[in-house]
Amino acid sequence: MILLDRQIAIFTPNLLAWNGQEPVIGGLERYLHALAELLTEMGYEVSFHQNAHRDFQTTFRGWPVYGYQADQHHLHLTVKRMEETVRGRVLYSSILQQVYYRPRSICISHGVWWELPGYSPAHARAAYENYVAAALIQATLIISCDYNFLNVARAIYPNLADQKVRVIPNFVDLTQFYPREKEQQPRVRVLYPRRLAPERGFDLLKEVIPPLLAEYPDLEFHFAIDKNTPRYLEIFHAWRQKEAHNGRVLYCHPDFNAMPEVYAAADIVVIPSIYSEGTSFSCLEAMAMGKAVIATNVGGLTNLIIDGYNGLLIHPTREYLTQALRFLIDHPRERLRLGANAAATARAFDRRLWEARWRQYISKVYPLERL
Structure with missing residues (x-):
C-alpha cells in the first residue's frame, strides 16, 4: 500500500534563528513542534520553510528545515520565493507575511495583531483588508487559537468567517504541568x-x-x-x-x-x-x-x-x-x-483534546490517499 500526498510543507517566519542554528523559543514555535509531531504520527512527511540571513538546509528533530534569504522589510518576497520553490501541500503557520494561499490549505491564526497601540484606523484596515481577507478568501480553513479572532473576523467578514474559521484553543501538557507541593520560602x-x-x-x-x-x-x-x-x-x-x-x-x-x-x-x-x-x-x-x-x-x-x-x-x-x-x-x-x-x-x-480536534481537520483538508 502506497500513501500519496504525504508531504506537507509548513511555512513559518522562523522555527530556527535566522542563522539556521539555534531554535527559536516562543509560543508559535512550541505550537509548531506539537503540530509537526502529530502530523508525523499520522503518517505525513513534514518540512519547514522559513526566513534566513542566507539560504540553508538543515534538520531539526528529524524534520528538514529550509532557510530562504530574506529582507526584513520585504518578507512577502521571501514567501513568494517559497511558493515558487515548494510543490504540493502547504500549511501556513500564521497570517503574517503572505497574501497568497494555495487552494486546499490550512492557515493558523494566533490572534488579532492589528490592535497595535498607536495604529490608526487606516493602518488597522490595511492589515485586515490585505492579510486577513486574503486568508479568508483563499485558504480552505483557518484554525484560530482563540475566539477573539473569530469574533473580530465575523464582525468584519461575517459570511467568510463563519465558513472558514474554526477555533482550537491552545493546549497544556498535563503530564508535565500539574499542581505540586511548593517549597517553603520566606518571600x-x-x-x-x-x-x-x-x-x-x-x-x-x-x-x-x-x-x-x-x-x-x-x-x-x-x-x-x-x-x-x-x-x-x-x-x-x-x-x-x-x-x-x-x-x-x-x-x-x-x-x-x-x-x-x-x-x-x-x-x-x-x-x-x-x-x-x-x-x-x-x-x-x-x-x-x-x-x-x-x-x-x-x-x-x-x-x-x-x-x-x-x-x-x-x-x-x-x-x-x-x-x-x-x-x-x-x-x-x-x-x-x-x-x-x-x-x-x-x-x-489538555493536549490530547487539542490533538483530537486537529486530527479531524488535517484528515479532511489533507487526506492521505492510498493505492
Whole structure:
C-alpha cells in the first residue's frame, strides 16, 4: 500500500534563528513542534520553510528545515520565493507575511495583531483588508487559537468567517504541568514567564515593580525569559541594574523542560499582555500548575480567565496591575483558591483534546490517499 500526498510543507517566519542554528523559543514555535509531531504520527512527511540571513538546509528533530534569504522589510518576497520553490501541500503557520494561499490549505491564526497601540484606523484596515481577507478568501480553513479572532473576523467578514474559521484553543501538557507541593520560602514570588517583546507587557510590568518592592520587603519578581532578541535583553539588564532593589529582581533562561520547576517556585504569575495575544501557553501552564494568575483582558486571555474565579482579569494599565498584585500579595488564601480553580479549568485544555480536534481537520483538508 502506497500513501500519496504525504508531504506537507509548513511555512513559518522562523522555527530556527535566522542563522539556521539555534531554535527559536516562543509560543508559535512550541505550537509548531506539537503540530509537526502529530502530523508525523499520522503518517505525513513534514518540512519547514522559513526566513534566513542566507539560504540553508538543515534538520531539526528529524524534520528538514529550509532557510530562504530574506529582507526584513520585504518578507512577502521571501514567501513568494517559497511558493515558487515548494510543490504540493502547504500549511501556513500564521497570517503574517503572505497574501497568497494555495487552494486546499490550512492557515493558523494566533490572534488579532492589528490592535497595535498607536495604529490608526487606516493602518488597522490595511492589515485586515490585505492579510486577513486574503486568508479568508483563499485558504480552505483557518484554525484560530482563540475566539477573539473569530469574533473580530465575523464582525468584519461575517459570511467568510463563519465558513472558514474554526477555533482550537491552545493546549497544556498535563503530564508535565500539574499542581505540586511548593517549597517553603520566606518571600512571595511573582513570576513573569514570557518573552520581553512589547506586546507581552514587560514595559507595563516594570513600571509597577519599583514601588511594590519598596512597599513589600518580602516580595520578589522572577523573570523566566528567552534569549531570542539581544536588544530586549540589553534593555532588561539596563533597567534591572538601575533598580534600587535589584537583588529581588531575579531572572533565568530556562528551556521548556525546566519550566515546571520555575512555575512551582512561584506564588503569583503575571500575563500582562498589551496586544496580539491568543490563548497563551504561559497562562495555561501557570493555571495547570495551580498558580494564582493575573492576566489582562486582551485577546484570547478572556477565553481562559474568569475574573475572580480562576484568576484575576484586569485592564492593561499600571493602576489595575498594581491593585491586583497588592490584593494577591496580601491574601494568600485567595491565591490558593484561585489556583485550585485554575488547575481544574486547565483540564479542559489538555493536549490530547487539542490533538483530537486537529486530527479531524488535517484528515479532511489533507487526506492521505492510498493505492
